[in-house]
Amino acid sequence: MFLKAGISGIDMNKRNKNKIPEAFGVVTGCVFLIALFCFIPIPFGHIFFEGKTDVNFPHHEFVELIAALLSICCMILLGFADDVLDLRWRHKLLLPTIASLPLLIVYYVNFNSTTIILPKIVHNIISKSIDIGFLYYIYMGMLAVFCTNAINILAGINGLEVGQSIIISSCVIIFNMIQIINDSVAEKHQLSLYIMLPYLATTLALWKFNKYPSQVFVGDTFNYLSGMTFAVVGILGHFSKTILLFFIPQILNFLYSVPQLFHFIPCPRHRLPKFDPETGLLNYSKTTFKENELNSLGRLIFVILKTLKLIKWEKNEDDGIIICNNLTIINFFILFTGPIHEEKLNNYILVFQIICSCFAFLIRYPLAQYFYSDNLS
Numbered sequence: 510m511f512l513k514a515g516i517s518g519i520d521m522n523k524r525n526k527n528k529i530p531e532a533f534g535v536v537t538g539c540v541f542l543i544a545l546f547c548f549i550p551i552p553f554g555h556i557f558f559e560g561k562t563d564v565n566f567p568h569h570e571f572v573e574l575i576a577a578l579l580s581i582c583c584m585i586l587l588g589f590a591d592d593v594l595d596l597r598w599r600h601k602l603l604l605p606t607i608a609s610l611p612l613l614i615v616y617y618v619n620f621n622s623t624t625i626i627l628p629k630i631v632h633n634i635i636s637k638s639i640d641i642g643f644l645y646y647i648y649m650g651m652l653a654v655f656c657t658n659a660i661n662i663l664a665g666i667n668g669l670e671v672g673q674s675i676i677i678s679s680c681v682i683i684f685n686m687i688q689i690i691n692d693s694v695a696e697k698h699q700l701s702l703y704i705m706l707p708y709l710a711t712t713l714a715l716w717k718f719n720k721y722p723s724q725v726f727v728g729d730t731f732n733y734l735s736g737m738t739f740a741v742v743g744i745l746g747h748f749s750k751t752i753l754l755f756f757i758p759q760i761l762n763f764l765y766s767v768p769q770l771f772h773f774i775p776c777p778r779h780r781l782p783k784f785d786p787e788t789g790l791l792n793y794s795k796t797t798f799k800e801n802e803l804n805s806l807g808r809l810i811f812v813i814l815k816t817l818k819l820i821k822w823e824k825n826e827d828d829g830i831i832i833c834n835n836l837t838i839i840n841f842f843i844l845f846t847g848p849i850h851e852e853k854l855n856n857y858i859l860v861f862q863i864i865c866s867c868f869a870f871l872i873r874y875p876l877a878q879y880f881y882s883d884n885l886s
Contacts (some may be wrong), residue, residue, distance in 0.1 A: 522784040532592035534731020538585040544707040576615040583608040609653035655734030659759035665781040668720035674735045701746040721852040754869035759796030762838040773807035780835035790848035793840040
């Protein structure tokens with residue numbers, strides 16, 4: 510059906526240039542939503558059977574679940590629109606903000622808690638906590654934008670988007686179970702599990718078809734779905750700061766990509782690794798520019814990257830053109846490994862994701878308890 514509709518693409522990292530169905534994340538998203546819709550009566554069903562809906566019905570929890578579904582559903586719609594219409598980057602930044610509005614409104618009505626806990630070291634100077642007011646809502650809105658686009662940026666090889674999403678969702682589930690065992694706002698972490706468990710199940714099914722060699726492409730629909738799902742559970746589960754700990758590779762990739770994303774250094778349309786059909790291996794892709802064409806900030810960034818040896822570059826003395834690698838973690842890995850097979854590269858990045866996740870748990874528990882008198886959210 511996707512091929513007949515022309516929703517397809519060509520895997521640039523293969524010798525075989527057959528068309529592959531694209532935007533297949535919409536299928537995963539629909540199954541995910543159906544599972545959640547069918548699940549709605551289960552946590553609230555006993556209330557209905559008791560016939561005391563007016564007195565005992567947990568309206569707050571019910572509204573939170575419905576708002577979460579609304580935001581996720583909106584993001585699937587907007588993601589599929591992006592896959593079909595190929596929206597511009599400014600639209601990709603705006604869409605998650607719009608989709609997160611129902612979530613933020615429900616948070617305001619039910620909680621409106623905008624207080625953050627400060628480290629012990631500043632308790633005597635400032636206080637144990639501080640209310641940042643409307644800035645907290647800006648932070649949560651930016652969290653939704655970051656989560657949806659962070660996975661979208663760290664992409665381009667078979668199975669990477671789905672693989673990193675499986676690892677992040679697994680970490681969130683483990684975190685929720687630890688918190689429930691410790692009885693730390695258990696009902697909020699239960700709500701997170703209601704969403705995360707079917708998400709992980711449907712994502713594992715998608716992994717079967719998206720891993721190397723990919724039979725389908727997930728498209729921006731899946732990336733937006735995943736990002737909004739993580740943002741939803743982080744906000745409604747009251748661990749919006751902890752959720753970022755599981756995005757360490759995505760944060761590093763974003764920071765590394767900033768010079769190109771904001772065009773301080775020229776950014777080509779695609780920054781995918783370059784496939785060598787003779788060897789079947791991937792090489793890092795490149796961008797070209799003249800140093801005098803960069804603005805002052807761009808030149809400063811380029812000097813810093815050179816000094817820290819975070820890029821590989823060369824200069825053509827005849828015309829002054831500089832050639833350097835595109836600024837993504839995928840290309841950065843290839844700088845160290847040299848030409849590498851796509852599946853092996855994907856495995857390396859996913860192992861790095863797992864290592865960062867273990868480090869995130871180290872930060873969240875032993876270190877956080879040392880620096881904070883109360884639990885982090």
